[in-house]
Amino acid sequence: MNAKRADRIATWVFWTLGSITVGILAFIILEVLGRGLTTALNPRFLFGKPEAMTAGGGIFPMIVSTLYLVVLTIIIALPISVGAAIYMAEFARKGRLNNLIRFCLDSLATLPSIVFGLFGLALFVTAFHWSYCLMAGAFTLAILNLPILLRSTEEAIKLVPDTYREASMSLGASRWTTIRQIVIPSAMPGIITATILPIGRIVGESAAIIYTVGVFIRNVPVNPFDTAAPLAGYIWATQAEPGVPDWKSIVNGGAALLLIMVFVIYFLARWAGNRYQKKKLLG
Numbered sequence: 001m002n003a004k005r006a007d008r009i010a011t012w013v014f015w016t017l018g019s020i021t022v023g024i025l026a027f028i029i030l031e032v033l034g035r036g037l038t039t040a041l042n043p044r045f046l047f048g049k050p051e052a053m054t055a056g057g058g059i060f061p062m063i064v065s066t067l068y069l070v071v072l073t074i075i076i077a078l079p080i081s082v083g084a085a086i087y088m089a090e091f092a093r094k095g096r097l098n099n100l101i102r103f104c105l106d107s108l109a110t111l112p113s114i115v116f117g118l119f120g121l122a123l124f125v126t127a128f129h130w131s132y133c134l135m136a137g138a139f140t141l142a143i144l145n146l147p148i149l150l151r152s153t154e155e156a157i158k159l160v161p162d163t164y165r166e167a168s169m170s171l172g173a174s175r176w177t178t179i180r181q182i183v184i185p186s187a188m189p190g191i192i193t194a195t196i197l198p199i200g201r202i203v204g205e206s207a208a209i210i211y212t213v214g215v216f217i218r219n220v221p222v223n224p225f226d227t228a229a230p231l232a233g234y235i236w237a238t239q240a241e242p243g244v245p246d247w248k249s250i251v252n253g254g255a256a257l258l259l260i261m262v263f264v265i266y267f268l269a270r271w272a273g274n275r276y277q278k279k280k281l282l283g
Contacts, residue, residue: 032255039253040260049218050234055246059254064220065134065228066261069213070202072138072224077146078195082184085153090179102151109147116144117208125212135224137213144208145198152197156190157183192273199269200262206232231258 039045048058092098120140130136160183168178184191214227215237221228229237235254238247 029259032252032259036249036252036254036256039249040257042253045253046257050216050250051244052216052218053243055244057244057246057250059231059234059250059257061217061220062229062231062234062254063257063261065213065217066203066230066232068134068221068224068228069137069141069209069230070199070265072134073141073145073202074195074199076138077142077149077198080142081146081149081153082191084150085157086179086184088150089154089157090175090183105147105151109151112207113144113205114207114211116140117211119143120208121211130225132212132214132227133225134213134221134228137209137228137230138224140208140212141202141205144205145201148201149194149198152194153187153191156187156194159190160186189273189277192269192276196266196269199265203230203262203265204232204258205230206236209233210236231261 044056045058046063047060048056049061050059051057088098088101092101117140120136120143124130124136124139125132128136164182164186165178168182169175173181209230210233213233214229215233217227217229231254235251235258238244238254239251244250
């Protein structure tokens with residue numbers, strides 16, 4: 001087989017695999033939106049309170065719970081992951097300990113989320129006596145997403161050229177000043193991109209939050225230690241134990257709205273990252 005023919009076959013194979021992947025993804029998206037988009041865009045469904053026994057309930061407290069949980073989790077996880085990533089990328093010496101830490105982080109990233117949920121139940125809900133609340137779920141999800149966020153942030157910092165550091169230090173800047181004013185701003189688009197995946201995972205997570213946050217409420221949570229019901233957990237609970245006649249409509253509408261929320265958050269994060277990068281290049 002000559003090189004030209006092999007290249008043609010490889011191109012055909014990869015295009016076929018890519019088309020199949022995109023086709024499956026498009027089918028899932030269209031199926032979810034087709035079943036629940038009408039319900040998801042209904043104002044009564046969006047801004048109404050859920051019902052425990054009768055039909056016609058809404059999901060507004062669940063939407064607020066989801067966004068509240070995202071904000072709390074990012075507030076907890078982002079500073080820790082960025083600080084640890086700076087240490088791993090800029091200060092940590094190469095050796096067995098460093099490799100062991102990275103191995104442990106990669107191993108934690110592969111654990112099922114239900115394991116973190118049981119850990120959060122045992123520690124935050126039971127041992128700390130927080131009961132089911134947003135704060136318990138936020139700490140659990142922060143631990144769940146910390147390995148991915150930390151490793152992605154570390155790689156973004158490593159991608160900053162060493163010439164930036166050398167030029168800054170040659171002008172008399174200290175190492176910390178170089179990291180704070182040169183390295184982190186240069187890596188910021190990558191850090192913003194690295195934050196997108198955990199946000200999507202927080203919005204769509206159900207296995208961890210059913211043990212730490214709750215699955216049903218009728219009022220909007222205000223205090224971080226209030227019981228809440230993020231949308232993914234509410235969808236799971238409604239599907240698992242239907243208590244209302246229109247449970248299928250709630251599940252389909254909630255799934256469509258969840259998908260829309262992930263898309264909106266993803267595009268807003270990408271827009272913020274691109275705008276920051278353009279502003280940095282122009283300024």
